[in-house]
Amino acid sequence: MDTYHQIEGGAIAQNRQAPPGDNLPYPNLADIPPPLPAAGPSAQAAMATQAKTGISAPAPGALAGLNLPTSAPPAPNVPGLNLPAAELPAPAAAPLPALPAAPPPPSPPVVLGFRPHSALLPAADDAPLRAFAQRYKDQTVRVVGFGEGNLALALQRAQRLANALTAAGVPASAIRITAIASGSGGFVQFVY
DSSP states (O other): OHHHHHHHOSGGGSOOOOOTTTTOSSOOGGGSOOOOOOOOHHHHHHHHHHHHHOOOOOOTTTTTTOOOOSSOOOOOOOTTTSOOTTTSOOOOOOOOOOOOOOOOOOOOOEEEOOOTTOOOOOGGGHHHHHHHHHHTTTSEEEEEEEETTOHHHHHHHHHHHHHHHHHTTOOGGGEEEEEESSSEEEEEEEEO
16 A cells, blocks of 8 residues: 555655554553552442442531531412311212122143044044033134135134034124134134
């Protein structure tokens, strides 16, 4: 780069003054203040107490000339807002309304498996489905079918589960069907 500047010429090629301390093998430490002397044990204990309590005493003379109040100032006299204690109406304690009973949480889902790419329910899943239908036959039931990336298959699986619940005694009006394209299998769940 230096050669380029010499060939190029002009003001950039002129010799510049060297920076101060350029020829020294180490930096100039005259500008760095000396370290503070170590605090004595009593000063260290005072600093630790102050750090633990978070309250520091004011510096001497910091409060000189200040007139600090010794009590709270009197309340302002605003007409209509500050009534004497005898005129204050007694607060009426209104009874709190009773909270309605919390609805029961939904039942854990009964997870059912289908054959891959099929809406045929294995015979092994028929018994848990019938037991669920007997337990929640008078309740709202949620039926979800998953379609392995195919929404039509998910709907077929959900419809198959709904048909099985209806055959087991759950009214069709109490069944809520959901089809989700992702995932596989299906489940039924009591909904409050």
